[in-house]
Amino acid sequence: MKFIFNLKFMDKEVIKEYYDYTLPFYRFFYHKESNAVHYGFWDKSVKNHTEALLNVNKFLAEAVGVKSGDVILDAGCGIGGSAIWLAKNYDTKVVGITISEKQLEEAKNLSLKNKVDLATNFYKKDFLNSGFDNESFSVVWAIESVCHAEDKKDFLKEAYRLLKNGERLVVDDGFLLRQPKDKHEEKDLSAFLEGMALSNLAVESEFKKSLEEVGFKNIKI
Template identity: 40%
Template sequence: MFTNRDIADYYNQTLNHYQDWWGLNKNFAVHYGIWDTNTNNFNEALVNTNRILMEIADIREGERILDAGCGVGGSAFYLAKHRNVQVCGITLSEKQHSYAVKKCNELGVETHVNFKIEDYSQTSFPDNSFNVIWAIESITSSYNKEKFTKEAFRLLKPGGRLIIADYFKSKPDQEDSKNLLEKWRKLWTMAPFLCLPEYKVIFQNTGFKLSNERDVTKQIIPTAKRMYRSYLFGGPLAIVYNILFNPRKFARTHYKSGLYQYKALKRGLWNYSILLFEKPNNELTSTST
């Protein structure tokens, strides 16, 4: 089981990998890119992910957004620019936080965006603080998803939305003889994967209503291939680097994740889906009854 310290260490130790292989300094994204027929390059795919989630969540001008697991702030910057909203991004990683704050000041969006080091399952915010909670590929790190769902429910205003994009195990009893999912998740400090049905039950038991669901697995395949190519071309360099410099544990084996995620995807062991949950609007409910 990975602790919050482990998760922070993973992102601290691998930030330079995302800069070198993911174009972090240009797109500020650490998530999968979603491709469609109009997508010309990887940067556009990364932007697509933000755009698609923004549209599904129907984010509106003036709303308050919590980016739960904000990375280096790319989604927050995008939302502030395209919807004129207030965004607070939270992360466990000190390096991600420092990077995000620096970029926020450079972009001149500090009146709309701020960042904090916090655990999304136990935050310092008062009840009913946000219209939307945004979580791209972050809840998969939580071992106690019930705790997160209760915190998210507390933080959202009545009628608020929780938008999630994440990885899910395809079947509960699927054959994975090479333990590809297990190897991958350990390299990224993730909790064991859940299937979509059991995942949705956790959120619905807390009181959320599922209002939208979209499987975009086929659309992230080019991104998975890019990560696999990073393994093929970067792997030999990583091995030499490990011998010469003996990096810390997460940085040392990170390159292998490109192999495991792609092989597991090719075997149909996981899917990538977007889920939109809503917190019931009690005022509307009471008015109609």
């Protein structure tokens, strides 16, 4: 299968096909404890990538103050790694959404295997237009998924709509510190974006500004 990418606009169908097609390759790197492939969070306590993957869940859960009774949306849940971890480690309900049918099937199977199927639900939905009711969640959780949104502000607007008043958004993703300054940097960035089925990466300062414009408060980066 050959993918034709338009870096000015990465159609969600292309993103879906990318994850459907690459799932067997990603699966090769999955570890049964993490059920995910991310960069992870590395600190002095971490000895390997699997530990880093679990550590990012722990770090984000503590950072956003996940607590018993939370109803969490995992926006761009992949095969359900974070959702399953949250359900196993906290007394929470977790809803995971993905646009990939194959990821959806895998997430449902893994939730059964990990005996958290009563605490998790997975759906094929677009995190830019989820269809859930206003103020349905106490936490919106997004790990390396917002990068796939053409306009990151569209994701933030939907997350804000879905969150109960005063509740929490946590995002772990890749950002630029600045735009490329020459053609060489543009070429390197374009190669990275194409390989990961991304149309762009947000500049950190612009993302923070978008958070403020949408209405988020107490922003920590």
